[in-house]
Amino acid sequence: MTRRYYITTPIYYVNDKPHLGHVYTTVACDALARFKRLDGFDVKFLTGTDEHGIKVKQAAEKAGMDPQAFTDQVSQTFRDLIKTMNYSNDDFIRTTEDRHEKACQILWKKLVAAGDIYLGKYSGWYAIRDEAYYGEEELTTTPDGKKIAPSGAECAWVEEESYFFRLSAWQDRLLAFYEKNPDSIMPETRRNEVISFVKSGLRDLSVSRTNFDWGVPVPDAPGHVMYVWIDALTNYITAIGYGDGEDSAEFKKFWPADLHMVGKDILRFHTVYWPAFLMAAGLEPPKRVFAHGWWTIEGQKMSKSLGNVISPDGLVARYGVDASRYFMLREVPFGNDGDFSHAQAILRINNDLANGLGNLAQRTLSMIAKNCGEAVPAFGTLTPEDKQLLEMAQVKMLAAVRTELDRQRFHKALEEIWNVVNAANGYIDAQAPWGLKKTDPARMETVLYVLAETIRCLALIVQPFVPDSAAKMLDQLSIPAHNRDFSSLDAAHALQSGTKLPPPQGVFPRIVEDEQKAANG
Numbered sequence: 001m002t003r004r005y006y007i008t009t010p011i012y013y014v015n016d017k018p019h020l021g022h023v024y025t026t027v028a029c030d031a032l033a034r035f036k037r038l039d040g041f042d043v044k045f046l047t048g049t050d051e052h053g054i055k056v057k058q059a060a061e062k063a064g065m066d067p068q069a070f071t072d073q074v075s076q077t078f079r080d081l082i083k084t085m086n087y088s089n090d091d092f093i094r095t096t097e098d099r100h101e102k103a104c105q106i107l108w109k110k111l112v113a114a115g116d117i118y119l120g121k122y123s124g125w126y127a128i129r130d131e132a133y134y135g136e137e138e139l140t141t142t143p144d145g146k147k148i149a150p151s152g153a154e155c156a157w158v159e160e161e162s163y164f165f166r167l168s169a170w171q172d173r174l175l176a177f178y179e180k181n182p183d184s185i186m187p188e189t190r191r192n193e194v195i196s197f198v199k200s201g202l203r204d205l206s207v208s209r210t211n212f213d214w215g216v217p218v219p220d221a222p223g224h225v226m227y228v229w230i231d232a233l234t235n236y237i238t239a240i241g242y243g244d245g246e247d248s249a250e251f252k253k254f255w256p257a258d259l260h261m262v263g264k265d266i267l268r269f270h271t272v273y274w275p276a277f278l279m280a281a282g283l284e285p286p287k288r289v290f291a292h293g294w295w296t297i298e299g300q301k302m303s304k305s306l307g308n309v310i311s312p313d314g315l316v317a318r319y320g321v322d323a324s325r326y327f328m329l330r331e332v333p334f335g336n337d338g339d340f341s342h343a344q345a346i347l348r349i350n351n352d353l354a355n356g357l358g359n360l361a362q363r364t365l366s367m368i369a370k371n372c373g374e375a376v377p378a379f380g381t382l383t384p385e386d387k388q389l390l391e392m393a394q395v396k397m398l399a400a401v402r403t404e405l406d407r408q409r410f411h412k413a414l415e416e417i418w419n420v421v422n423a424a425n426g427y428i429d430a431q432a433p434w435g436l437k438k439t440d441p442a443r444m445e446t447v448l449y450v451l452a453e454t455i456r457c458l459a460l461i462v463q464p465f466v467p468d469s470a471a472k473m474l475d476q477l478s479i480p481a482h483n484r485d486f487s488s489l490d491a492a493h494a495l496q497s498g499t500k501l502p503p504p505q506g507v508f509p510r511i512v513e514d515e516q517k518a519a520n521g
């Protein structure tokens, strides 16, 4: 039976245009989704937009638009990123779709039937920016009397009739779940944060609103719309057919999700509220929630007022899509906060891609084109150095990368791959095939064969990260489409001597802009 893998991004609020932070999460998921597909899994990769709630409603009002027309427009700017960033998502969900309303209402009714929802009155602090409720003790008061949440968002006092979810009853069962499933919240520091939050006691959660109507109507409760987070989280089951019932084939196949990838800002919603809702409805919680860190820009918070927001279009126009994807995943240990600097991006891209992998491929393939009749060279007896490099590329690399990616250590996975790039560049310098042309042409061919085969393995394994560039490298090695998944990443599928090769072309351009500035720091 094929193994399945269900991976999701957060669904993004349509109150604003997409930026670096949004593409970061989705690129990470995309790399993982592509890796799993190439590794033989049946993958479902979901992203989309979160379109209800006061925050979106207010953004529509500010734009002078009807909320549906507004969300249609902004959702499209997120959908356009599929092309810009080369995402391979299998679905794009919008919470204003009928399938979603249906799924939310089914889940709601389950919670009511389970006795976990009751009608009460809410009075407390609400932050529209976070679409979150806060306890008095969590807030700080500014000199002019404003109440500020730990996230920095301003809170307003809310009093209204509301349905409540009996979250307080789930404390022990949540703690037991975390205990039994140590890898269900990662990284570990985040898991510890969640556990101590839950241990400190949970209050019942207000899950409906009556002071606006831009949301999913609560069944049998005129005037109430669902709290935007119960609506938003449900997207993960909507997209696999929950609206058609728990017995629907897709739901059975893909639930529970293997991984919800989120930013650290929305960890609590995914690791406390969501598993409680699911368990209350008799469904399994997701297998893992991984919270990554936050990007700052040249040392500062990304913000419109500072004018330092990095747009995906701007990023790609400057560096290209593959180099942008690579930089984001390589630069910062995944899970930590990171700082985006153009100087650092240029250094990293030029070093690793242009000088590292790009130069290795370019040097090797042009020597082959010139000296080996534009075909994969023949090879003779292999030396220990040849065997060592081949073993790294054909055997050890995939296993090492798989291990790292199974724990979302993207930077480590790339480090493993670049260990092979560096070893190959060391090998080419040590073997100096250009010097062998006259003295020992047969050995020259063997060296070039070993290098070309190493490049084949590298091109296969970088596909999830830099898909277009990897495809170009594989084209240059005449690798047919059916030999591009990881079942071909072994000695049995090695290059065949004599296979004709097309003329080589550079794959990773150097970024020359600002290079001097970067060198000067």
Ligand code: ME8
Binding pocket: 009, 010, 011, 012, 013, 014, 020, 021, 022, 024, 025, 050, 232, 233, 235, 262, 263, 264, 265, 266, 293, 294, 295, 296, 302
């Ligand atoms: O929270 N650095 O949507 P949202 C890294 N709709 N990642 C960042 C970032 C930054 N500076 N800024 C944003 C929501 N992100 C809800 C989610 S899910 C059921 C509902 C990323 O548009 C990060 O993944 O505010 C964060 O979690 C997400 O964008 C928040 O997007």
